[in-house]
Amino acid sequence: MTAVFIDTPKRLVDVEIDGVAVRVPEGATLLDACRAQGVDTPTLCYLENLTPVNVCRVCVVEVEGSRTLVPACSRKAEPGMKVRTDSERVRTSRKMVLEFLASSADLSLASADVQRWIRSYGADPSRYGDPAPDHEAGARDAARPGEHEATSGSEAETVKQPVKYDNDSYVRDYSRCILCYKCVEACGEDAQNTFAIALAGRGFDARISTEFDVGLPDSACVYCGNCIGVCPTDALMPASEYHMRQNGTWDESRQTVTTTVCPYCGVGCNLDLHVQDNTIVKVTSPLESDVGHGHLCVKGRFGFEFVQNRATEE
């Protein structure tokens, strides 16, 4: 007997994306097929290192014979599927998702891709009126199911509220939260299995919360920051970055990103060091790394300061 690998050869599946024949391995999703074909497909709640939860619906495509639009990120390619990614129906649906999210949450720090999709799908978040006044601190967290009162409709409801800053490691700015669940997934079964956060509330009052809405230091959080790593809108942000942004010194155009290996235990996680003015300002981990698939522990993500504390030491 010699080395036996678990990965067995896969059958290939033929599908049609916008009239073009595409061949993908069995088990691939329609998103995989679209990407293989170079079709730009927006995603918000999808990430390669997480299980798709299908909540944002921005990646929907039209499958011939299907009554509803289907989420490309989780729908497996089946032989003979005919998929349209640019039909009127798809474009309208994607536009509405982007428009609703951008009108209710602050997407200004979302990736360049997100900004591009907002433009290219013609989403106009401002057409729902001026934003309603910000929520007071804790108001959204106190909302109980069934007690939500709809606004008059003359202004746009938002999730705007003060930043939650209750620890040294990271801040939670839920004004930016689009409820993509990625943080919950990363904190839970998909990576960290700490379960410090979950979804609370219903409808527009739904929000990400610790157990009983306690502050992070009183929660189960172990500060791995894997929630930060997956957040698509920077609602979750390292304190180091938050401070610099507050002070107006954060400048990505002056930053370099260098991949190296964590200086702590022997697992060998890859670190992407974001450096500005010869100072590490943020640590992330590349998704494509086989070691940690983008995830880190508290030491890897936050334990870098010792190298720059010593410059002033004698």
Add this chain to the structure above:
Amino acid sequence: MFGAGGGTCSYREAEDADLLVLWGSNAREAHPIFFHHVLKGLRNGARMYAVDPRRTTSAQWADAWLGIHVGSDICLANAIGNEIIRAGLVNEEFIKRATTGFEQYAESVKPYTLERAERETGVPAELIRKLAHDYAKADRAQICWTLGITEHHNATDNVLALINLALLTGHVGRYGSGLVPLRGQNNVQGGGDMGAIPNKLPGFQDVESDEAARAKFEKAYEMTLPPKKGLHLSQMFEAMERGELTTAYVVGENPLRSEADTARARALLEGLEHLVVQDIFLTDTAEVADVVLPGTASWCEAEGTVTSSERRVQRVRKALQPPGGARDDIEIIAELARRLGTDWGSPTAEGLWNELRTLSPMHAGMSYQRLEELGGIQWPCPSTDHPGELFLHARLWEADPAKRGRPAPFFAVEQEDPLDELSAEFPLRLTTGRRLDSYNTGVQSGGYATPIRRPETLNLSPEDAARLGIVDGEKVKVSSRRGSLEAPVHVDPVLREGLAFMTLHFPEQVQTNILTLDAWDPKSGTAEFKATAIRVDKLGEPAPDTQEERPAEVGT
């Protein structure tokens, strides 16, 4: 194992295993991202046994926790081996074809009955039997261990006892089955790979017995190499004690803090004729040095490679300019050579790596370019068209004896209790470990703040705390045969009666190594940090006189 020291599996194999045995490893806190792979395995249906004196956060994920007495690992392993043999669950075909020494091993474990093991390890016999049967019957099973196995005076025997179990059942050399030592530091594997072991040249080539390898190095270096192995760290300290070792060049270590028995380590280091320390910090060891050479932080201020616990060689890269005065380690060493009369020019990390590739066959295929493209390569990688090995020792399963090569030997090993014996005066067993947010002596991890960090404490079981009338947070005097210190108590329900726990993370608060014993394993040189006999006294009460006690140094 079997020549080259490295874990046989890749992390991803834990995701596809049927059974995982975490033995003396709190991976959830000490190797959190490896534990992510373990958790995936558990989600995929793997079962897990945790063998640990403490019911750690890792053990809390296990199907069963074997709360073993500190230092009784060989007794437990041998009992498992004996039960596997007794129940007829050995992999006879594998043993016959790929191993030697089975008969002698089988004979040696006979006295280790389940009943004896229950008595000596504290683990119920039924649980031991269950682990033995599950391990033997699993399709894919791994034993993963950390310092709970290796920080003992008989560390090598502990490891051999575990290897025997893998040989008995054929759980090595196949995808998903193997032996997984989790390295505690980011390049401890790489240090071994590069020959930072007294008897090895780079690539695990033996300095004494492998004449061809030595000749190859001599030719490349244009000099004669002494065919004699060097000293490991514990032997170096003994040589200092004998006055034979008078000069030390310490690179990136803090032995004054990290060595067991701090008082002795300090006296010996201070007594050296000449001590050079090369570090990124002015560590406690650097404080007593004659010369301090400020180095660069290898993971972010220099180019190079490190090797992980899955034998993956990966690039570290320069992201920061080092602070003024600090120089690259390579530059310092080359400059030192120049002062000693040898001009190496200005070697680069890649140049040195390529030199290594010509001398170490297991690294030959790892060009910087390939390391970059493939996201690291797992050794052995003998040529530039070789992808590296996901797991080791597949050869043991080859039908052709020529391909199968040298069989893997069983090593009969006997239980030896920790050297620091429990007594009426020192009735509690102190063990040490790591916390999630911290690392070793805190030189690195002390640099960042995190809400989960707690100050150092002496953790006591609820039973012992109650018996001694000590409440959570109360400061107590902790004494071993070597010294004593004061520390606040944390009453910790993960500890069983008789077991106490401390870390080495906060020497500025509590110098745990004042208590530990510097007894070390003659085969690996690792000190027995994991098993110290202590007593705990309430403050303000006179401690009974003990003749064993040396003059106390009180660290607060």
